[in-house]
Amino acid sequence: MKAAVLVFPGINRERDMARTLRLVSGQAPSMVWHAERKLPAGTDLVVVPGGFSYGDYLRCGAIAARSPIMDAVRAFAAKGGLVLGVCNGFQILCESGLLPGVLMRNENLRFICRDVFLKVERSDTPFTRGYNAGQVIRVPVAHGEGNYIADGETIARLEGEGRVIFRYSSPDGMIDPDWNHNGAINAIAGIANDRGNVLGMMPHPENHVEADIGSTDGRGLFAGLAKQLGAAA
Amino acid sequence: MLANNVKITPELVAEHGLKPDEYQRILDLIGREPTLTELGIFSAMWNEHCSYKSSKVHLRGLPTKAPWVIQGPGENAGVIDIGDGLACVFKMESHNHPSYIEPYQGAATGVGGILRDVFTMGARPIACLNALSFGAPEHPKTRHLVSGVVAGIGGYGNSFGVPTVAGSVRFHRRYDGNILVNAMAVGLAEKDKIFYAAASGVGMPIVYLGSKTGRDGIHGASMASAEFDDKSDEKRPTVQVGDPFSEKLLLEACLEIMAKDCVIAIQDMGAAGLTSSATEMGAKGNLGVTLDLDKVPCREEGMTAYEMMLSESQERMLMVLKPEKEKEAEAIFRKWGLDFAVVGETTPSMRFIVKHHGEVMADLPIKELGDSAPEYKRPFVSLEKPAAIDAGAIEPPGTIADALERLVATPDLCSKRWVWEQYDHIIGGNTVQRPGGDAAVVRVLDGPKALALTTDVTPRYCEANPFEGGKQAVAECWRNLTAVGATPLAITDNLNFGNPERPEIMGQFVGCVRGIAEACKALDFPVVSGNVSLYNETNGKAILPTPSIGGVGVIADFKKSATLAFKKEGEAILVIGETTGWLGQSIYLREICAREEGAPPPVDLIEERENGEFVRSLIVDGAATAAHDLSDGGLLVALAEMAMASGIGASLDAAPDDVPAHAYWFGEDQARYIVTVPVQAVDLVMARARKASVLVSRIGTTGGDKLAIKDQRALAVSDLNERSERWLPTYMAGRD
Numbered sequence: 001m002k003a004a005v006l007v008f009p010g011i012n013r014e015r016d017m018a019r020t021l022r023l024v025s026g027q028a029p030s031m032v033w034h035a036e037r038k039l040p041a042g043t044d045l046v047v048v049p050g051g052f053s054y055g056d057y058l059r060c061g062a063i064a065a066r067s068p069i070m071d072a073v074r075a076f077a078a079k080g081g082l083v084l085g086v087c088n089g090f091q092i093l094c095e096s097g098l099l100p101g102v103l104m105r106n107e108n109l110r111f112i113c114r115d116v117f118l119k120v121e122r123s124d125t126p127f128t129r130g131y132n133a134g135q136v137i138r139v140p141v142a143h144g145e146g147n148y149i150a151d152g153e154t155i156a157r158l159e160g161e162g163r164v165i166f167r168y169s170s171p172d173g174m175i176d177p178d179w180n181h182n183g184a185i186n187a188i189a190g191i192a193n194d195r196g197n198v199l200g201m202m203p204h205p206e207n208h209v210e211a212d213i214g215s216t217d218g219r220g221l222f223a224g225l226a227k228q229l230g231a232a233a
Numbered sequence: 234m235l236a237n238n239v240k241i242t243p244e245l246v247a248e249h250g251l252k253p254d255e256y257q258r259i260l261d262l263i264g265r266e267p268t269l270t271e272l273g274i275f276s277a278m279w280n281e282h283c284s285y286k287s288s289k290v291h292l293r294g295l296p297t298k299a300p301w302v303i304q305g306p307g308e309n310a311g312v313i314d315i316g317d318g319l320a321c322v323f324k325m326e327s328h329n330h331p332s333y334i335e336p337y338q339g340a341a342t343g344v345g346g347i348l349r350d351v352f353t354m355g356a357r358p359i360a361c362l363n364a365l366s367f368g369a370p371e372h373p374k375t376r377h378l379v380s381g382v383v384a385g386i387g388g389y390g391n392s393f394g395v396p397t398v399a400g401s402v403r404f405h406r407r408y409d410g411n412i413l414v415n416a417m418a419v420g421l422a423e424k425d426k427i428f429y430a431a432a433s434g435v436g437m438p439i440v441y442l443g444s445k446t447g448r449d450g451i452h453g454a455s456m457a458s459a460e461f462d463d464k465s466d467e468k469r470p471t472v473q474v475g476d477p478f479s480e481k482l483l484l485e486a487c488l489e490i491m492a493k494d495c496v497i498a499i500q501d502m503g504a505a506g507l508t509s510s511a512t513e514m515g516a517k518g519n520l521g522v523t524l525d526l527d528k529v530p531c532r533e534e535g536m537t538a539y540e541m542m543l544s545e546s547q548e549r550m551l552m553v554l555k556p557e558k559e560k561e562a563e564a565i566f567r568k569w570g571l572d573f574a575v576v577g578e579t580t581p582s583m584r585f586i587v588k589h590h591g592e593v594m595a596d597l598p599i600k601e602l603g604d605s606a607p608e609y610k611r612p613f614v615s616l617e618k619p620a621a622i623d624a625g626a627i628e629p630p631g632t633i634a635d636a637l638e639r640l641v642a643t644p645d646l647c648s649k650r651w652v653w654e655q656y657d658h659i660i661g662g663n664t665v666q667r668p669g670g671d672a673a674v675v676r677v678l679d680g681p682k683a684l685a686l687t688t689d690v691t692p693r694y695c696e697a698n699p700f701e702g703g704k705q706a707v708a709e710c711w712r713n714l715t716a717v718g719a720t721p722l723a724i725t726d727n728l729n730f731g732n733p734e735r736p737e738i739m740g741q742f743v744g745c746v747r748g749i750a751e752a753c754k755a756l757d758f759p760v761v762s763g764n765v766s767l768y769n770e771t772n773g774k775a776i777l778p779t780p781s782i783g784g785v786g787v788i789a790d791f792k793k794s795a796t797l798a799f800k801k802e803g804e805a806i807l808v809i810g811e812t813t814g815w816l817g818q819s820i821y822l823r824e825i826c827a828r829e830e831g832a833p834p835p836v837d838l839i840e841e842r843e844n845g846e847f848v849r850s851l852i853v854d855g856a857a858t859a860a861h862d863l864s865d866g867g868l869l870v871a872l873a874e875m876a877m878a879s880g881i882g883a884s885l886d887a888a889p890d891d892v893p894a895h896a897y898w899f900g901e902d903q904a905r906y907i908v909t910v911p912v913q914a915v916d917l918v919m920a921r922a923r924k925a926s927v928l929v930s931r932i933g934t935t936g937g938d939k940l941a942i943k944d945q946r947a948l949a950v951s952d953l954n955e956r957s958e959r960w961l962p963t964y965m966a967g968r969d
Contacts, residue, residue, distance in 0.1 A: 009570060010478045012394025016662045052392040055478025111387050113657045142391070142657040207659050212792050213676065214659070 001229035003029035003045040006073070008064040011051035011088065013204070020206040021047070024219060025226035034067040039076055044229045046073050050087030050142075050204060060103060060145050061091030070096050082126055082225070083198040087143055090190070090200035099193055099200045100158070101150030103143075107183025111144040115214070116181055118189050118203060119169040122162060125192060126228055127199045130220030136173045137217035139203045141181065146202040148184040148191075158191055166190035166201055235593050239269040249276035255607055262601055270538045270587060270594040274602070276452075277505035277543055278512065281767050284606035287733040288765045291746045295760045296753045301722055302761055303427065309350040309501065310420075311761025312427055313723045315787050319677065320424040321684060322356035325364075325417035325727040325783040327766035331472040332414040333461070336381025340414050341389040341475035345547050347418040348393060349501040352484050353550065355428040355491050356420025359661060360675050361390050363400040363416045364688040364727070364781040365652075368409035370644050370964055375404070378412050379652075380965065385475075386416070387655040392477035393484070396664050397656035398673035399686055404644040405693075410461060410771030415727040417783040419686060421677065428491060430500040430510075432518035432553045432579050437497065439511070439522065439577040440559075442486070442566055443549040444479045446507070447532035450545025460732055461771040479548040479571070486569040487550065493565070495558035502549040508542045510551040511577070512585050515599045521580035522599060526589040530572040538587060538594040553579065613739035618698050622831035624814045624896035627822060633898055634946040636825050637869050640899070641877075641953050643824045646866050647960040665791045669878070671716040671862050672786070674794045683791035685719030687784050691865070692777035693818050694833035699741045703748020703780060704836040708903060709864055710784035711756050715845040716862040716906060718795045718852035719786030721756065726763040726782055731775025733767045741778040742767075749780060755838035758784070795852040797861035798878035802936035804858060805915045806883060810844045810905030811928050812868065814896025820865045821899035833901075840904045847927040848906045856910055856918060863905040868932075869898035869942075871907055876940050877954045885933035887943040898942075909935060 003021050007014050014031065022028045029047065030040045039046065053064035064070070070092075077083050077098055085093035093099045106112055115138050120131040131137065150158070158164055166189040168180045180187040182202070190201030205218030239245075246256045249272055259267055259275050267275065281287060297305035303320055304312035310324035328343025348358050363386055368375045379402075390397045395418070432439075450473035490496060498518065500510040507524070515522035526541050536544075554562050559575075566573040580586075585602060587595040630636035640646055653668035665683055666674035672687035689710040695702030707724065714721040726749060731738040753759055769776040788794050816822050817831025851857040859879075863871045876882055888897035910918050915931060922929040941947035 010392070010481055012392075012481060013660060016660065019662060051394060052478060052481075055392060055476070057478065110384075111391055111655045111657070113391075113659065114654050140659050142659060144391075204659070207662050210662075213662060213665060 001025045001027055001045060001226050002042045003047055004032045004039050004043045005029045005047045005049055006032050006034065006069055008034045008053040008067060010053045010055050011049055013050035013087065017047055017049040017206045020209050020222055023209060024222040025230065032069060034064065034069050037068050037072060039072050044082065045225060046076060046081065046083045048085040048089030048092050050089055053088055053092065061088060061095040064092045065095035074098065077198050080195065080197050084127060085200040086204060086206065087202055090202055093198060093200045098198050099191060100154045101148055103145050104147040104149055105145050106147050112181050113140065113142040114181065115140050116203060117169050117171050117179060118166045119173045121164055121167060125165060125196055126225065127221055128165060128224060129228060130224030134173065136169060136171060138215050139205050139208045139218045140214065141203045143202055146182040146184065148188045155185060159186065161194065163192045164188050165192050165199060235268055235596060241266050241272055249273065250280055251276055255279060258607060262605055263597060268594060270542060271597060273539045273543050274508050274595055274597065277508045278602050279606045283505050283509060285765055286607045287609050287611050287767060288742065289608055290610055291743055294746065294750050296750060297759050297761065299757060299759045302759055303424065305761050306763060308429060309353045311723065311725060312354065313761060313785065314424060317682065318424050320422050320427060321419060321785055322351050322354050322422055323417065323419040323725055323785055324350050324762035325415055325725040325781060326764040327727055327729060328414045328416065329411060329729065329766050329769055332382055333412050335472040336378050337385040337388065338472055338474050340382040340385030342473045342547055343414050343416045344386055344389040345475045345477065345480050346503050347416045348395065348480065349503065351418040351420035352487055353428065353499050353501040354422065355426050356422035357488060358395045358418050358420045359663065360419045360673065360686055361395050361397045361416065362686055362688050362783060363397065363414065365400065365402045366408045366413035366779055367404050368412065369406035370404050372406065372409045376965060376967065382414055383652050383655050389475050389477045391657040393481050394660055396658045396660045398658050398664055398675060399668055399688065401688055402649050402652055405777060407777045410774060411769040411776050413729050413776065413779055415781045417688060417725060419684065419785065428496055428499050430498055430513050430517050432498045432514040432520050435520065435579055435581045437553045437579045438556065438559065438575045439579065440552045440554050441529060441574045441576040442552060443483045443571055444476060444546060445530040445532040445572055446541055446544050447546045448536065448540055448544060449473045451540060451543045460768045473545045473547050475547055482569045482571055483548050483550065486566050486571055489565050490562045493561060495554050495562040496552055497555055498553040500551050502551060504545065506543065506545050512599055512602050514551060514553065515579065515585060516603050521582035521584045522577055523580055523586040524577035524588065526587060528574050528576040530574055538589040542587060611733050611739045612736045613743050614736040615740045615744060616737055619830060619832050622817045624816045624893050624900065627816050628826060629893065629895045630825055632946060633894055633942060634948055636821065636895065636899065637873060637948060638956060640820065640824060640866055640870055641873055642956040642960045644960065646820065646870060648957045649961065650958060651961040651965055665794060666717060666796060670797055671713040672719065674717055674788065674791060676791045681790040681792065683788040683794065685714045685717045685786040685788055687713040688781055689713060690779055690781045692779045693829060695741065695745055695778040695780065697818050697833045699744025699778060700748040701833050701835055703745035704752040704838065705833065705903060706780055706782045707749050707752035707756065707758060708836050708838065708841050710782040711758055711841065712845060712862045714784050714786035715849050716795065716860045718793060718849060719788045721758050721784055721786040723759050723761045724753065724782050724784045726760055726780060728763065729766045729769055729776060729779040729781065731770040738775055745778055745780045752838055756842060793853060793855065795857055795860040797859055797875050799875050799881040799909060799935045800858040802881060803912060804909040804935045805912050805931055806933045806935060807908050807910060807918065807929050808868065808905060808932050809848055809908065809927060809929055811902060812892065812897060812900065812905065813902050814892040814900040815902045816896050816900050819867065819899060819901045821895065834903050836903045843925065844904045844906065844927055847922060847925050848908060851908055851918065856914055857908040859909045861907045863907065867899040867901050873940060873953050875907065876950045877957060880938065880950055881935050882937040882939040882941065882950050883933050883935045885942045
């Protein structure tokens, strides 16, 4: 696995992401500055980490989406390269046109940091091979704007094509407004693009990979990627 | 030639917060009338906030040394050795006055300022804490202030990217007109790579880094050195505006140039901005400084020398760089999109010279600016201390169960989840224990070492007996660190009081500081940094004396830290320490009987130490399965917290015959803990306790889903939890 973690000014979970990738895959990722125009040769996974790129002073992710490196990421994705966006990374992928929809302020209009339960809808994607379909995992969220929305037609397509990969759920996998902390439509926590090689999600699996620091429920995502990409390399 | 085109009148002197005798001191020092810019510089340097003129003489009594202390008070932050070549850098500071005037920005810049203090010394911030005191819930401004302050703390810390892991929130009518926002930051550095403010070398370029200078925050430090009145809201322009994005860039840029060995000296621009940072760098290095204000990056056109010297615009730094590394450093700053300008140089003259448009606007002796600040031995009186109240004279509640139901839902004891869920408390991937426990536990790098962090003070004790209250604040901090299994190392103190010109307030200050000193000495728990905030009063009404204590402890293996949640059913519940049923100044007395009376519980520091060391040994050995410190609300509230954290209930023996039941369950005797151990380990633990001369009694057994005292109505843990969780969100939603 040869991962590249993008670094935009104001991003702040790049170190968490890099540590998790190293911990799970045994290989440290390259850290790629936003002003670069090319990804490192041989990159097989691009990760857009969480944080507050450009302070989120404009719409979240809107400025980062226009960085020089994002042209390279769009080209990489167009060739089928794997792209993972987490939290601000998800917002950036939406703003770059790599994923549909947008993330609005949380329903209660406050920042929320807590553990949530996610139902893994599919295990046959490059990002979820480490899980079973229907499995419920516990991972943290930390965001003020995670309330996913898109127009009705887009939502129908996402649902129809099985592109909703993670949903907020109860601990036993029920989809219930009481367990949807940010009010996202259809409790959507993570979606894939139409080719299935770009995933965006609000929760932070990278913060739950050790038993004594939260849980190991986030590990499956990275272990699945490492297994697949490690074998290919 | 000095450009002096403004006549300095007594009115102008008074507007700068300088007393006539202080102005005379200036005249004697410089031998002429100061320019307006100079008057501004003096007012910035000699106000209470920057000069500690009322407190200095008493602060000298605090113990500041220990073999593990690398840097005590006097720098941007304190530094302690935590082993493995690493140092922990930390400090707590108040942003009380600005947070009352403009809660979001006031609190946000409080967080920004304390983070800057920590990374200025070369440390990457790994945690923030905050101790908040608000007015009575029913006061018309309280909800607005809570909402703004919490959003401001979260808004800054979350964006900057530091986990906010612990803190405290209290409500009392005495904070109605003066809330307290005390922010603490903790950072990690290599022990031999700590950076300091002292400049060295003549003719070295002084570099300005970070955000541009604007007109915000002018006279902020002076505002923080005065009382409020009904017109305080008019002071909004003296509050700074925070930009966490710029601060994050500044952090990364500073750590990068420090790693490249470019830096000789560094000082952040906090209170009194450019004035304070430039004079401090020079004075500490025995050098003069000349500044050319034409080079200072400004946000607005037409700023005067006076405005530039007094601006408290945020996210700015001053540095002396190694001349051969200047280009490299500049390239790093440009990469991060930050301003970089050479604005002056060090000189052999020992003068602080400020030039603007080719004219000298200030020419002052640099050492004396700080060293000759007035120092007061203000008169102080100790008020008569309230007598101890006999527990038998305090009315019992309807039932013990009724009282517990009410207590867990009171503003001070209820769950603060509504607050800490707005703070990112997990970023960094090292938060072992999240908010809600006795202390937060944060892993150091990849472990196994961890730091335990907490803030504590019980203001009602400090008011009733400043000396005992000061002792108690330190003891409780030490106890909270102990209860997670940490060895307490050092504290930062943030001393919040009213107007020191009133002898009774000064008496509170002196008493608390003496109590803090006594406890720190007895517990080997030195003070390495701190901040004094005086004049916390409005229209002559002062806050409760509130010396917030921020403590740091170390845990050898984070996997062995203890949490307060019951772990499984059928375990023995043990109380460590003596329960006499002390109800004076207790939460029970205040919340159930509506009385704020009596003497606070005395603190026996020898017993604290013995009991704490015993509990720590049980945790480190793995004998204790859960541990919790006893404080506000006493034994039964602590048991309820352990039950609520786990969902597991307990059966409890009845109170002993020699103590009234309500005093036994809700008394606030000090030096106590609860631990749980497997039943088969009880005899062994008792034997160990006898050997250590520590008092231990078994009071019950975990199990079931109810908290059940013998012969009392049993309470469902889920119901208690519901009550505890409900109060704050309901209050903040504006519902009854």
